[in-house]
Amino acid sequence: MERYLSVETVNGVFLIPVSECLYKDIVNYLEDSAHPEVASLSDFCQGGTNEDLSEQLKLWVAREQMNSIFVKDRDYFKRIDFDTIRWIEASGSYCRLYLRDGSKMLLSFNLRELAVHLPVRLFIRVHRSYIVNITYIDSFIGNRLCIGDHRIPVSKQHKRNVIARLNVLGSVKD
Incomplete structure (x- = not known):
């Protein structure tokens, strides 16, 4: 909890x-x-x-x-609204942002460095390699979150906090 x-x-x-x-x-x-x-x-x-x-x-x-961050893209800084980020995946010392429009963006920050710039009200760490925007989670089963057609693993270490943040009620009766 x-x-x-x-x-x-x-x-x-x-x-x-x-x-x-x-x-x-x-x-x-x-x-x-x-x-x-x-x-x-x-x-x-x-x-x-x-x-x-x-x-x-x-x-x-x-x-x-805040509702956005700015990241350097060549010679200028590009605004990225938090509500457009579906999830973030670690890739070594880089992070890949998966956006609402289906595009991806590679940033030269590791997940820990990026996490301090994200609002806790929207984002949750679910695995050592993943942070997700909770508003995009469609469902979950076992140790996997479903965001559209993508399956994102939830580690044992983070599962309890994830369940608490998702506000799980219980089962549906027919």
């Missing part, structure tokens, strides 16, 4: 999705703290100052509100 950290800012309250493991670590840290009511996430992050954490959170909130 996906968990959320609630962060209150002057612009409102934002929910930050975190893994179950990280959530448990934070809860355990706060429970073990001598004064949990004044414990901060920067203490948990070990070494980060409140200002550093504040800047990181501002960047995270800003990125979550």
Whole structure:
């Protein structure tokens, strides 16, 4: 199950999705703290100052509100809307974006470098080699996601989080 950290800012309250493991670590840290009511996430992050954490959170909130990225294509930067990216596949130190119109785009970033620029509300890591846009998932069976005619593997490591993000209800009765 996906968990959320609630962060209150002057612009409102934002929910930050975190893994179950990280959530448990934070809860355990706060429970073990001598004064949990004044414990901060920067203490948990070990070494980060409140200002550093504040800047990181501002960047995270800003990125979550964005709807596109720009990638360099020869001499100019090309805009790619997040809602046009169906899935991303790692290819060594490169990534291949599979777009809504059927085209592909090869980027000179590895999957980890690219992932930090994607909004968590739309994208989920499903395998060490794949990130998918959850709005394009048509169905899943076993350890495979179906996006159109394509089958994308889901690793054991990521399956629980994928199931939680897909909001699985149960079976249909006839």
